[in-house]
Every structure is written in C-alpha cells, then in structure tokens.
Amino acid sequence: MRPRHPDTSAPNSDAPLVIVGNGMAGHRLVEALLKQAAPPRHIVVIGEERSPAYNRILLSPLLAGEMEANALTLRNADWYAEQGVTLMLGERVEHIHRERQQLTTSAGHTLGYGQLVLATGSRPAMPPLPGLDLEGVYAFRDLDDAAALTKAAAKGGNAVVIGGGLLGLEAAEGLRKRGMGVTLIQRDDRLMNRQLDDTAAGMLEVELTGRGLGVITNGHIAELADDRQGRVAGVRLEDGTWLPATCVVVAIGIAPNAELGRQAGLGVERAIVVDDHLATSDPAIFALGECCQFDSNLYGLVEPIWRQVEVLAAHLCSAVEDEPVAGYVESPTATKLKISGVSLYAFGPTDADEHHDVLVYHDPDQGEYRRLLLRDGRLEGAVLYGDTSMGPWYFAQALAGRDLTLCRSALLLGAADADALLDSSQSPDSTNRPVKEAA
C-alpha cells in the first residue's frame, strides 16, 4: 500500500504528531497512543528502514536459523493504514527546522509537525581499527545485516566476531550454527564482563568452546587485513596471532543516533537529553529509546524503553494540564542471553565490595551457579547460570527493596522456601523466631 504523504505545510494546530523511526520504540509508541482515550488525530511515522517495524531482538534466532524473517514483523503496512496512521518507509529524516516546526526527508518531502518524537535508536559502535571498510566486514543491527550474514555463512569458511557481550555472543553462535568456523575476540578478561562474574563467565566459555566456538579473551586487535582485492582476509592480534576469516562481525556496542537532535540544536550529551516526560530542550520535541539520555543513563535493552513509551503516550494525550502524568523513573534491568541451551540471568553489579554479603551456590557437575549480592539484607545483584527459574523472583525482591535477612538461609534454594520463611516471620507468633527454627 502506498503511503499517504501529508502536504508540505506551515505549522498549525492540525499539524500531525510525527514519529521519526519505525523501530521498536517508535512502533510501540504508536500502539500505546492508539490505546489512549484521546489519541492524536493524525500520526505520521517516518522510518529509514524499508521493512515495517519488526522485533529486532529476534534477529539473533533469525541468524541462528531458528526463525523465519516474516515472523519478526510486528505490524505490516496495512495495519498502519487501517489505523489511519501514515507510514513513510525507506525515508530518512535529514533536517528539523524548529522555527517553522517542519522537517525534511531524504526523499525531498517537507512535513509540518505539531509535536515531534525522535525514536532513531542507535547504530553499531565501531572501534578505531584499520580495515573496517573492507568487504566482508559486517555489523549486526538490522534485517539487512542478518540477511548479509546469512548469505556469507552459506559460503562456509571462517568468521571472527569482535565483542564478547550479548550481541557478539549471539552473532557468533548464530554463524557457528550455520556452519562457519567462528572465533570470538573479547577485549576484557571474561565474556559478558558487564553482567557476569568470573565463575559464570567461565562456565559460559566452557559451554561455548565445547560446542566448537573459539574464544579469545584479553584479545587486542591490531588490524583487519585485506586480500589485496578489497576483501577481508583475516584479523591480526597485537600479539601476532593471525585468524583467517572471510567474514568479520563487529559487535562491540552501540552509539546513539543523536545527530538529528544535534543538528536541530537540541540539548545533546552522549545522546538526546530528555526530562522525565521524555521532552527534549524544545517542548514540542520528544525523544525515547536508544537515542535518548535520561540523567546520565543510556539505553540498550527494551524493558526501560517500554516504560518510557507508556509515560510518553500518556503525556502526549493528556488534555488536562492539572492532571500531570507520572514521569519516567529509572529502575534496574535484568539480562538474559538468547542462545539455545544456555540459561543465564543477571542483574545489578558483578563485583562485590566490602559491604556486600555474598551468597553462592555452585554445582559444577550439574552446571549450576547462583551468586547473590546483598547489602544490609537487601538484594542488589544476582548472577544465575543453569537453573535460572529463581531469576525473576530475585529481581522482584531487589526492585521492592525487600529485607531478606529472615530468609537468608533459604535464599539460594527456591522462592517457595524463601517466601515461606518470610511469611512465617510475619505471622504474629513468629515475629522473633530465629531463622533456623522457622526452617
């Protein structure tokens, strides 16, 4: 279906709400706006990618050959048309003219806006390395990347993945499952160093190397070398190690797409700065998702973005000024890895300080590990490997800031045991009962 392009127009009260970016945040915002009692009369969504919004998270199972591309679609273009939402795809917003409340796109369209939401996400961060522009060097961010990697994997041969975080691990395992010989290079001394402690990272490494994945930690890259015909031939490490590869994936992190905000003269630090109602320094312009910065926080997982969406949708549709919408509040996020056969769950700090009470359960034969960090009886961090069923319960306790002192002895065993202890400790006849007796 051809998109209906709004007319070139000067700002007026009928100007649409324009959302830049049809990614996960931009799309979720449309869904949330349509559920409001008084949704905006006219919504326009402009997205640079040619496909309508899809579940980016599922690019990993797609690359691993566990899903079909069409299963990732969130809503197709017909759905947008049925909702009366104008969807303009394959078009990049290039300029915002704030004084006229207009924007221009790469296709030469000029649109007026009443309110504008920037949901431009982020792009893969690139290390300062020679050879990044060679053919055969990929990122892993969108459907085109997944398709290009799938095509490269079909030719077989060796791949090198740069980055031992969530994304790098999922890319490496995807290529390995498609038959490539894969080596992953991690600059830190352990995999997923932001989420896992040494023990859990070691267990993960043993599992993955057992499947045939090469893992190099403390790996420092000197260059990506070419085959003298413009294609990548391999990766050379600073210690001289040579890793031949026809495919190199860079997955070291993300950089917020904040240029549009910067060009428009909005407040931008590491990303587009927003307040707790997601407003930028211009009250008619909002930003959310990976392109925004709230306090000093940047975003790379969807959970906090979903909460931003709810706040912004309610704020944009709130007609009554004296009924303010509750603002966005930062809160911790838990991490899971999407590699089949590997179960891990983590949140909070990985390194204990002298005030942490550290509880550990480790059964190497069963491949199970749980480590909890408590401060003054309250859970601050957890790393679970193997059986992760307790993860959401631990996370809920941490979010609630619940004092777990009375169930400390049962904490590593299961939610039922711990809850029973906490409940019994709250019954009138057991207030002061020692934990051991209650157990």
Ligand SMILES: Cc1cc2nc3c(=O)[nH]c(=O)nc-3n(C[C@H](O)[C@H](O)[C@H](O)COP(=O)(O)OP(=O)(O)OC[C@H]3O[C@@H](n4cnc5c(N)ncnc54)[C@H](O)[C@@H]3O)c2cc1C
């Ligand atoms: C492979 C992979 C696996 C992931 N797995 C997980 C996971 O397991 N759990 C989790 O929580 N998160 C995961 N993430 C992260 C999650 O996908 C992102 O946090 C989320 O997509 C961010 O949403 P966003 O809308 O801010 O950005 P995006 O989804 O990237 O959307 C931004 C959109 O804006 C478009 N755009 C940018 N600039 C312009 C412009 N000037 N004009 C028009 N359009 C523009 C982009 O093309 C893009 O389509 C994963 C990400 C990847 C890549």
